[in-house]
Amino acid sequence: AQAYDPAMAVEAGFLDEVVSLDALEARACELARGFGELHARAHRDTKRRARHDTLAKLRASIRRDAVELVWMGAKAAAGHRPGPKSKG
Numbered sequence: 001a002q003a004y005d006p007a008m009a010v011e012a013g014f015l016d017e018v019v020s021l022d023a024l025e026a027r028a029c030e031l032a033r034g035f036g037e038l039h040a041r042a043h044r045d046t047k048r049r050a051r052h053d054t055l056a057k058l059r060a061s062i063r064r065d066a067v068e069l070v071w072m073g074a075k076a077a078a079g080h081r082p083g084p085k086s087k088g
Helices: 006-012 021-036 040-079
Strands: none
Touching: none
């Protein structure tokens, strides 16, 4: 693992920006106001499009897992043979 100082982290793309502790609250409020000005519907639709392929793959995986679990359960049930009852 490589350690990054703040400037290197920005350059590497791990952070968008670095601000001093004194400027942190003001910068956070500024960014929040900017997010509040986004067109909510366009923002939502963009996020949906960006996530579409990933969510489709997740849904397909969940369906495959469910089918496999049912199949495994049916196989186990079919393979279950009760042994002879003990007399006693």
